[in-house]
Amino acid sequence: MKLASLRNGTRDGRLVVVSRDLTRALDATYVAATMRAAIDDWAVAEPGLRALAATLEDGSADGAFAFDPSQALAPLPRSHQFVDASAFLNHGDIMERAYDLAIKKTPGMCILVPRQGDDFRGPRDDYEFPTAEDQCDFEGEFAVITDDVPMGATPKEALTHVKLVTILNDVSMRKHLFREISLGFGLVMAKPATIFAPVAVTPDELGEAWHDGRVLLDMQVHRNGEPFGHPNGRGMDWSFGELLAQLAYNRRLGAGMVLGSGTVSDRDYRNVGSACLAERRALEKLDSGESVTPFMQYGESLQFEVFGLDGQSVFGAIDTRLVPATPANA
Amino acid sequence: MKLASLRNGTRDGRLVVVSRDLTRALDATYVAATMRAAIDDWAVAEPGLRALAATLEDGSADGAFAFDPSQALAPLPRSHQFVDASAFLNHGDIMERAYDLAIKKTPGMCILVPRQGDDFRGPRDDYEFPTAEDQCDFEGEFAVITDDVPMGATPKEALTHVKLVTILNDVSMRKHLFREISLGFGLVMAKPATIFAPVAVTPDELGEAWHDGRVLLDMQVHRNGEPFGHPNGRGMDWSFGELLAQLAYNRRLGAGMVLGSGTVSDRDYRNVGSACLAERRALEKLDSGESVTPFMQYGESLQFEVFGLDGQSVFGAIDTRLVPATPANA
Numbered sequence: 001m002k003l004a005s006l007r008n009g010t011r012d013g014r015l016v017v018v019s020r021d022l023t024r025a026l027d028a029t030y031v032a033a034t035m036r037a038a039i040d041d042w043a044v045a046e047p048g049l050r051a052l053a054a055t056l057e058d059g060s061a062d063g064a065f066a067f068d069p070s071q072a073l074a075p076l077p078r079s080h081q082f083v084d085a086s087a088f089l090n091h092g093d094i095m096e097r098a099y100d101l102a103i104k105k106t107p108g109m110c111i112l113v114p115r116q117g118d119d120f121r122g123p124r125d126d127y128e129f130p131t132a133e134d135q136c137d138f139e140g141e142f143a144v145i146t147d148d149v150p151m152g153a154t155p156k157e158a159l160t161h162v163k164l165v166t167i168l169n170d171v172s173m174r175k176h177l178f179r180e181i182s183l184g185f186g187l188v189m190a191k192p193a194t195i196f197a198p199v200a201v202t203p204d205e206l207g208e209a210w211h212d213g214r215v216l217l218d219m220q221v222h223r224n225g226e227p228f229g230h231p232n233g234r235g236m237d238w239s240f241g242e243l244l245a246q247l248a249y250n251r252r253l254g255a256g257m258v259l260g261s262g263t264v265s266d267r268d269y270r271n272v273g274s275a276c277l278a279e280r281r282a283l284e285k286l287d288s289g290e291s292v293t294p295f296m297q298y299g300e301s302l303q304f305e306v307f308g309l310d311g312q313s314v315f316g317a318i319d320t321r322l323v324p325a326t327p328a329n330a
Numbered sequence: 331m332k333l334a335s336l337r338n339g340t341r342d343g344r345l346v347v348v349s350r351d352l353t354r355a356l357d358a359t360y361v362a363a364t365m366r367a368a369i370d371d372w373a374v375a376e377p378g379l380r381a382l383a384a385t386l387e388d389g390s391a392d393g394a395f396a397f398d399p400s401q402a403l404a405p406l407p408r409s410h411q412f413v414d415a416s417a418f419l420n421h422g423d424i425m426e427r428a429y430d431l432a433i434k435k436t437p438g439m440c441i442l443v444p445r446q447g448d449d450f451r452g453p454r455d456d457y458e459f460p461t462a463e464d465q466c467d468f469e470g471e472f473a474v475i476t477d478d479v480p481m482g483a484t485p486k487e488a489l490t491h492v493k494l495v496t497i498l499n500d501v502s503m504r505k506h507l508f509r510e511i512s513l514g515f516g517l518v519m520a521k522p523a524t525i526f527a528p529v530a531v532t533p534d535e536l537g538e539a540w541h542d543g544r545v546l547l548d549m550q551v552h553r554n555g556e557p558f559g560h561p562n563g564r565g566m567d568w569s570f571g572e573l574l575a576q577l578a579y580n581r582r583l584g585a586g587m588v589l590g591s592g593t594v595s596d597r598d599y600r601n602v603g604s605a606c607l608a609e610r611r612a613l614e615k616l617d618s619g620e621s622v623t624p625f626m627q628y629g630e631s632l633q634f635e636v637f638g639l640d641g642q643s644v645f646g647a648i649d650t651r652l653v654p655a656t657p658a659n660a
Binding site: 011081086112117130151179184250252255256 | 341370408409410411413416433434435436441442443444445446447448449458459460464481482503509510511512513514515516517518519522523577579580581582583584585586587655
């Protein structure tokens with residue numbers, strides 16, 4: 001099942017079921033008015049939503065309409081908990097080598113980064129930021145959305161609470177990153193609003209590509225329509241279940257929590273490239289002593305998409321143009 | 331105007347207006363079903379809520395009932411953005427001196443700590459955590475709740491978006507704090523769920539004690555009913571407007587964002603004490619070389635309350651008992 005939230009003038013949009021091929025949608029508001037309502041009460045909402053999805057696939061749906069991703073908000077437009085992991089150690093290793101960082105990791109524990117869920121962006125919204133001097137970068141990531149996860153959940157138990165999977169672009173302002181890491185209290189200016197794919201899908205939509213709490217698919221990244229990288233999710237060093245369990249050590253995770261994987265990073269980076277500029281720049285520095293790939297400028301655009309084992313786009317494409325922040329669009 | 335969210339079996343509770351003396355309440359759901367609905371559309375909701383509050387004060391209210399703080403959720407039970415500042419430099423200075431920390435602060439910028447808003451706790455809920463070995467501490471703080479703050483807002487502009495003020499106990503697990511600070515990506519295990527007062531109030535309820543974006547009142551802290559400290563909010567080194575503007579540098583702040591002041595800390599600590607154990611323990615270490623005040627144990631309780639210029643309790647009391655986490659209460 002694939003779900004999206006379409007613009008309707010409200011903060012949370014209206015919930016629709018989307019066809020597997022992403023061409024058609026069906027209003028789902030009589031089952032759950034919003035994705036928030038659905039995930040708050042997933043066990044009640046899921047059967048009705050799946051019934052709608054079935055009618056959309058078999059052609060019996062009444063009132064289906066063309067799905068327009070430019071009308072999509074983030075699948076869950078706001079969340080009360082958003083945490084971004086750094087679960088691809090390959091990425092951190094490259095960064096540490098290139099910049100002589102000595103990140104004081106705790107053995108066995110993944111880096112988890114508390115973030116904010118009040119301003120998730122839709123896949124085709126222009127993305128405004130105050131100055132290109134902040135060294136605008138992107139990070140292509142897999143993400144999951146859960147229902148309630150109890151305190152102390154095991155990885156296996158936590159994984160059963162993963163109800164939806166999607167992708168995101170974790171926009172990053174590199175100028176502020178090392179300063180905020182060395183300060184030590186978390187990432188604020190380095191990590192403004194996050195951009196989501198048009199659609200979130202139940203794990204079964206991934207088929208065998210959803211394995212051991214990981215998405216075994218390529219993250220296709222394009223910059224201005226040109227291929228940039230396509231690292232695979234199989235190299236994730238912690239599963240989403242393990243990450244959720246670490247997070248739930250002394251807290252309950254409320255329904256609708258969004259957990260990002262961290263930038264997808266592939267040990268075969270020589271052949272497949274990276275899902276963020278920082279990693280490519282770090283590899284350039286390691287190879288030649290100098291980073292040459294420039295950070296993002298206003299007017300550039302970024303595309304992220306993942307294709308399933310059947311060759312179809314799973315989540316739809318993120319396609320974002322970067323623009324200056326002005327009073328009008330802030 | 332004073333507002334609270336009462337238990338009704340839903341995640342967000344039902345909105346009520348509470349009398350100035352905190353003895354009576356009036357259902358407000360026909361104006362806004364929840365605090366979330368009210369803050370999402372504050373300009374529309376506020377006049378109706380104020381009209382209800384007026385009838386409660388002048389005795390003409392129909393259907394008023396006794397206000398029971400044990401039935402209160404947090405005033406805003408869930409938030410899409412919760413950030414905790416460290417705006418009382420006196421606290422940080424004491425901690426840095428006692429523990430030879432060299433926090434790499436940026437001149438002029440306050441430490442802002444991204445937190446999570448999915449599990450705010452009501453004022454009288456038992457508070458469960460997995461082990462007292464985590465060195466359970468508390469922090470008494472002032473907090474504000476805003477409507478939408480645009481990206482790039484000035485301090486003056488940001489302050490106009492403060493719609494409500496309340497207090498919170500920022501529960502802290504000290505065993506994890508220095509490890510997470512030296513890791514550098516934010517506070518997770520060190521900062522589990524946060525506890526709120528029963529009531530949030532519009533700034534005008536504070537009268538002249540709301541001044542220059544600060545609350546000039548004592549934070550009364552009791553441990554097991556015994557006085558622990560009563561530092562005053564006037565020593566806040568950044569106003570709430572300045573903190574919001576710093577945060578809004580490259581992000582929009584969504585309605586219902588909650589911003590904590592950081593633990594209230596008073597340069598007159600010899601006479602007024604502290605609002606957290608860590609600060610008292612640091613002062614003990616500086617004075618005698620040894621911290622003697624123990625961290626919190628299961629079965630202990632904590633009280634936080636603030637009295638206005640008229641001597642009345644402004645927000646009602648936080649009064650929380652600490653209990654072990656068990657599968658039943660997780």
